[in-house]
Amino acid sequence: MSTDIGDPGTFPSTAAIADEARRALDAIGVDPAALQGPHAVRTPITGGVIAHTRDDGPEQVDAAIGAAADAFLAWREVPAPVRGALVKRWGELLTLHKADLAAIVTAEVGKIRSEALGEVQEAIDIADLAVGQSRQLFGRTFPSERPGHRLAEMWHPLGVVGIITAFNFPVAVHAWNTTLALVVGDTVVWKPAGAGRLSALGASTLLERAARDVGAPEGIHQLVLADRVGGQRLVEDPRVPLVSATGSVTLGRRIAPVIAGRFGRALLELGGNNGAIVAPSADLDLAVRSIVFAAAGTAGQRCTTLRRLIVHRSVLDAVVARVADAFERLPIGSPTAAGTLVGPLIDGDAFAAQQAALDRAAAEGGTVIIGGRRVHADALPDAYYVEPALVRMPDQDGVMQDETFAPILYVLPYDTLEEAVSLHNGVPQGLSSAIFTQDQAEAERFLSVSGSDCGIANVNIGTSGAEIGGAFGGEKETGGGRESGSDAWKAYARRATTTVNYSGETRLAQGVEFL
Ligand code: UN1
Numbered sequence: 001m002s003t004d005i006g007d008p009g010t011f012p013s014t015a016a017i018a019d020e021a022r023r024a025l026d027a028i029g030v031d032p033a034a035l036q037g038p039h040a041v042r043t044p045i046t047g048g049v050i051a052h053t054r055d056d057g058p059e060q061v062d063a064a065i066g067a068a069a070d071a072f073l074a075w076r077e078v079p080a081p082v083r084g085a086l087v088k089r090w091g092e093l094l095t096l097h098k099a100d101l102a103a104i105v106t107a108e109v110g111k112i113r114s115e116a117l118g119e120v121q122e123a124i125d126i127a128d129l130a131v132g133q134s135r136q137l138f139g140r141t142f143p144s145e146r147p148g149h150r151l152a153e154m155w156h157p158l159g160v161v162g163i164i165t166a167f168n169f170p171v172a173v174h175a176w177n178t179t180l181a182l183v184v185g186d187t188v189v190w191k192p193a194g195a196g197r198l199s200a201l202g203a204s205t206l207l208e209r210a211a212r213d214v215g216a217p218e219g220i221h222q223l224v225l226a227d228r229v230g231g232q233r234l235v236e237d238p239r240v241p242l243v244s245a246t247g248s249v250t251l252g253r254r255i256a257p258v259i260a261g262r263f264g265r266a267l268l269e270l271g272g273n274n275g276a277i278v279a280p281s282a283d284l285d286l287a288v289r290s291i292v293f294a295a296a297g298t299a300g301q302r303c304t305t306l307r308r309l310i311v312h313r314s315v316l317d318a319v320v321a322r323v324a325d326a327f328e329r330l331p332i333g334s335p336t337a338a339g340t341l342v343g344p345l346i347d348g349d350a351f352a353a354q355q356a357a358l359d360r361a362a363a364e365g366g367t368v369i370i371g372g373r374r375v376h377a378d379a380l381p382d383a384y385y386v387e388p389a390l391v392r393m394p395d396q397d398g399v400m401q402d403e404t405f406a407p408i409l410y411v412l413p414y415d416t417l418e419e420a421v422s423l424h425n426g427v428p429q430g431l432s433s434a435i436f437t438q439d440q441a442e443a444e445r446f447l448s449v450s451g452s453d454c455g456i457a458n459v460n461i462g463t464s465g466a467e468i469g470g471a472f473g474g475e476k477e478t479g480g481g482r483e484s485g486s487d488a489w490k491a492y493a494r495r496a497t498t499t500v501n502y503s504g505e506t507r508l509a510q511g512v513e514f515l
Contacts, residue, residue, distance in 0.1 A: 008333025008340040011380060014048030017336075021050050021107040021198060024100040030205045039225065041198055044110035044344040045334055047382025053197045056226045061189070061233040064222035068160040068187040069239045071219035076157050076185045078216070084134025087179045089210035091127030094120060094175075094203075101171060101202050108198045109167055110343040112335040115298055123175035123203070125468045126484060130179035133489055137184065148503020155493040157185030158265070162234035164245040164255075167346055168301045168405075170196035171203050173269075176468070176483045177244045177492075178207070178221065184492045187220045189240070191231045193247075195346055200225070238262050242492065245269070246303070249403070249429070249477045256479075267491050268479025269472070271403040272431030274454070274463035275308035275424045277446065278319050279417070279437035286460060287436035288319070291409075292326045294434075294462030296388035299342050300407030301350070303478075304432045304456070304464035308400060310420050313413045320390065320411060324370040327388045332375055344385050345406060351384035354406035357399055358389060361410070364398040366391045372408070401427055417442055425453045431474030432456040432463040455482070 012020075021043075025035065037054035056064070075083070094101065102116035111119065137155050144151040161181040165173045170192060178188050192200035204223040211220060224230060234240055235255045243259050244267040245251060252270040259266040276294070278287055294306035311319045335343035345351050351374065358372050372389035388407035393400060400410050414420040424433060433452040436459075437443050443459045445451050455474035456466060466472055471486035473479070482488045501507070508514060 008331040008337045009376065010337055011046060011334045011376075012336055014043065014046045014050060017043045017045055017048070017107050018050035021104055024103040025198065025202060027100045028097050028202045028205050029209065030201045034201055039194070039197065041108060042195070042347070043107050044346050044383060045107070045336065046380055050107060051198055053201070053225050056224045056230055058226075058230050058233050061224050061226050061230040062237070064189050064224050065160060065234070065237050065239050067219040068189050068222050071217050072157070072159050072187045074217035075187055075220050078185070080134045080137055080183055080185065083183050083185060084131045086210055086214045086216045087127050087134065087182055088131045089213050090179070090207050091124050091131065093206040093210055094124050094127065097202070097206060098124070101199065104198050104202050105170060106335050109170055109195060109346060110335050111298060112340050112343050113338075116335075119169060119172045122172035122468060126172070126175050126179050129468055129485055130183045133180065134183040137489070137493070144499065145509060146501075146503070146507045148501060148505070149507070150500045150502065152498050154496045154498055155184070155490065156496060158241040158492060158494050159186060160240045161186045161188050161492060162240040162243040163188055163190045164231055164234065164243065164247065165190070165192050165196065166246045167193040167195040168298065168303070169246075170199035173246050173483070174200070174203060176472070180489045181492045182220065184489055186242070186492050189222045189224060189234060191224050191226050191234060194227065197225050235259055236262070238264070241265060242267060244481070244483065252477070252479050265491070267481035267483065269303065269474070269481050269483060270477060270479040271429050272303040272305070272474060272478060273308065273401070273403040273427045273429040274304060274306050274432040275310055275427070276306055276434040276436065276463060277414070277420045277424055278309065278311040278315060279435060279439060279442055280312045280314045281438040281442070282315065282436035283438060283460070284315065284318060284322060288322045288326055290434070290436070290460070290462035291323055292330070294464045295409040296327065296330055296342055296407045297464060299345055299386070300388065301346065301405050302464045304466065305407070306434070306463045307403065307409060308396065308424075308427070309409055309411045310414050310423050311411060312420070313415055316413045320369060320392070323409070324390050327370050327390055330388060332385050332387060342385075342388060342407065344383050348384060350406055351386065353404050354386055354408065357402070357404040357406070357408055358391070360399040361391050361393060365394040366399070366410070369411075396423060396426060403429060417445060421446065421451055428477040429474065430454045430476035431478040432458070432466070434458040434461060434463050436460055
């Protein structure tokens with residue numbers, strides 16, 4: 001499979017994609033035994049089968065949880081900076097095998113090369129952050145109200161962290177969770193999406209090698225290649241104090257009550273339905289480039305993808321014309337071709353959802369300005385390439401309330417900033433958001449308490465492509481979780497508030513007298 005074919009309409013054969021995936025898996029050292037079994041891995045590039053993997057049933061998930069729980073007893077005793085050395089080694093191996101892992105990501109989920117490399121880089125970046133974090137698991141001290149007392153908090157690991165990841169970031173999202181969980185002292189059981197298993201085998205093989213290299217205890221990271229039934233075990237098992245899950249709102253609705261019912265913790269990163277406001281003062285060159293990447297990049301399959309564009313009426317025609325023009329010129333085709341910017345949808349279900357959303361938009365009075373059609377269907381009947389669609393909507397009461405995981409950008413006009421913010425916030429999800437403006441006061445209003453209600457709010461930057469240094473996650477139906485940078489590590493830890501009395505006398509707080 002050549003990675004420098006210039007024409008996005010030139011497709012490698014399924015056999016060539018399979019060979020390239022196998023080469024990369026071998027280079028990483030993935031156990032061939034894991035690549036035998038009933039689970040067929042399809043490449044979205046052609047729709048053909050490129051590999052098989054083992055399938056882990058509920059019993060194997062139970063066993064993995066048990067092994068991770070045992071390993072926790074040893075791992076929690078390892079000093080945090082020494083735990084950091086494992087993550088440092090993993091980061092080195094990810095760097096060494098960056099191109100191999102990216103090749104697997106491209107073959108398995110269809111990301112263009114630059115985005116596949118960027119995804120592995122995101123894993124390397126969070127490993128760097130976590131290594132530093134391993135020396136900074138700060139607890140605070142507080143002035144005690146009692147003489148001769150010391151009041152302080154300590155952060156301890158939780159135990160086994162269950163990680164459920166989606167197909168669209170098959171390397172980075174696991175790394176966000178795992179690097180922090182490991183330095184905090186937790187052990188991990190990872191259930192990747194069915195369409196992400198090869199990437200998961202690649203990433204976890206490197207982690208296991210790192211663990212051997214630094215002499216970490218056996219069993220601290222368990223990969224389970226399970227379906228939903230197996231994943232449900234992670235959700236239900238009281239030996240898993242934290243489940244970190246990335247996926248749809250439907251997934252969140254299914255698992256959150258189960259985890260809450262056993263008083264476990266859930267870290268949820270669910271659907272985004274992200275909006276951007278284009279104000280009259282916006283630099284339109286900058287805005288359009290950012291909008292096009294955010295809406296059409298990754299074929300619209302990021303949770304941070306831009307799906308709603310709210311444009312001031314005075315620049316509406318100009319913005320629509322320029323985005324439409326850019327959409328029209330986007331090369332759609334094989335992600336292995338150097339010129340391609342838009343690769344395939346993950347599968348036929350994603351295509352059906354894209355078509356259903358467009359039909360619904362039309363029924364609600366929407367007008368497709370450009371795009372929305374399937375391409376390359378004659379050459380590749382089992383692969384689903386679609387033109388990014390720009391759709392003018394009369395209001396956002398219907399289809400715009402839902403996240404459709406495909407490149408569809410709905411456009412609405414606005415007249416006042418208040419109206420724009422109200423439209424922006426008028427959906428159930430709250431992940432990422434943006435405003436394009438050169439008016440500083442307007443930008444500040446968007447970021448203020450009465451502005452964007454999302455977990456991520458950007459000025460003159462699109463909704464996608466967040467750096468790992470900040471906390472990542474969103475509000476409302478997005479689930480409220482925060483992963484990645486800032487103090488997100490605390491989600492993987494339990495806090496003990498400790499009071500030490502060195503006064504030699506019994507003193508009760510609040511001035512209470514007793515005995
Ligand atoms: C996701 O789509 O689940 O901000 C994660 C971004 C990436 C991560 C996306 N850094 O677009």
